[in-house]
Amino acid sequence: MIARRTFCQLAGLALAGVTVPDDLEMRDIRLPGTFSKRMTLFLPKQPPRDAGARDAGASDAGASDAGAGGTARLLVLLHGLGETTEERAGAYAWIERYGLGTAYARLRHPPVVRTSRREDITDARLAEINVQLSAKPFGGMVIACPYLPNVHATHTPLDEVARWIVETVVPRARAESDATGHPASATEIDGCSLGGYLSLEIFLRRPEAFNACGGVQSAIGESSAARYAERFAKAMARVGPRDVYLATSSRDPFRLGNEALARELGKRSIRHTLRVLPGPHDQPWLRESGTLDMLLWHDQR
Structure with missing residues (x-):
């Protein structure tokens, strides 16, 4: 059973309609911009656990700067196509639809258990997660969730999107x-579906601004894998090694594309993690396993 404290937290959050755990403060922020003016921001209420160990284990990219001057870990999360219809839907997608709050609470208060009747996470993976958390508790991070429109429909240049993310x-x-200090050494970007595609594209345009990037069921095709891997290789030749996270699922229509990209990254000796979990490409999968696994990777890598 879920630990009593976590169960009570999640039950109360469900009644409230927005699943923000006690560990986080949520802010609804207005931003300047031509195509987006809104984001939600989630701030840990307690100092991150094991901060010194995480800083000591930072990747080669800016490792000496990580944690300098009180820098907090920042994760930018981009939403999927279904929430591009209006700003509130996109800014609130991760907290209201993708399980960000419940995943954060489950990781902060282990053991992590299955919460859905669907088996979107295996017993073996649950055991691995709990071993990880036993060895190194989930520390937490600042999480920014900006709204983005359907860039394909609006013909918004991706260079403009990347500039807005990095500079605004x-x-x-x-x-x-x-948070002060050198931000690039402690800033990461990820997203789901269309947001996963955008995460990769933004990182590849501005790799100097991020220490890692990822995509959860990223909307990429198998035929594009080699081109993406070449772009990653060129970016990292310029700014140094970065870590890449790729998550997909057994019935994800983009599974072949994500698996192919992982193979191509491997051929070029680019550090990456590929996670293939059971389940379809939908929001219940994100709420049960996709968001949880992604947060854990960014916290513990």
């Missing part, structure tokens, strides 16, 4: 969290 979203998130 990230600085505002850091100002709100009172």
Whole structure:
């Protein structure tokens, strides 16, 4: 059974309609921009656990700067196509639809157990997660969730999107969290479906701004894998090694594309993690396993 404290937290959050755990403070922020003016921001209420160990284990990219001057870990999360219809839906997608709050609470208060009747996470993976958390408790991070429109329909240039994320979203998130120091060594980006595609594209345009990137069921095709891997190789030749996270599922229509990208990254000796979990490409999968696994990777890598 779920630990009593976690169960009570989640039950209360469900009644409230927005699943923000006690560990986080949520802010609804207005931003300047031509195509997006809104994001939600989640701030840990307690100092991150094991901060010194995480800083000591930072990747080669800016490792000497990680944690300098009180820098907080910042994760930018991008939403999927279904929430591009209006700003509130996109800004609130991760907390209201993708299970960000419940995943955060489950990781902060283990043991992690299955919460759905669907087996979107295996017993073996649950056991691995709990071993990880036993060895190194989930520390937490600042999380920024900006709204983005359907860039394909609006023909928004991806260079403009990348510039807005790096020059507007990230600085505002850091100002709100009172974090100082060198941000690139402690800033990461991820997303789901369309947001996963955008995460990769933004990282590849501005790799100097991020220490890692990822995609959860990223909307990429198998035929594009080699081109993406070449772009990653060129980016990392310029800015140094970065970690890449790729998550998909057994019935994800983009599974072949994500698996192919992982193979191509491997051929080029680019550090990456590929996670293939059971389940379809939908929001219940995100709420049960996709969001949880993604947060754990960013916290513990």
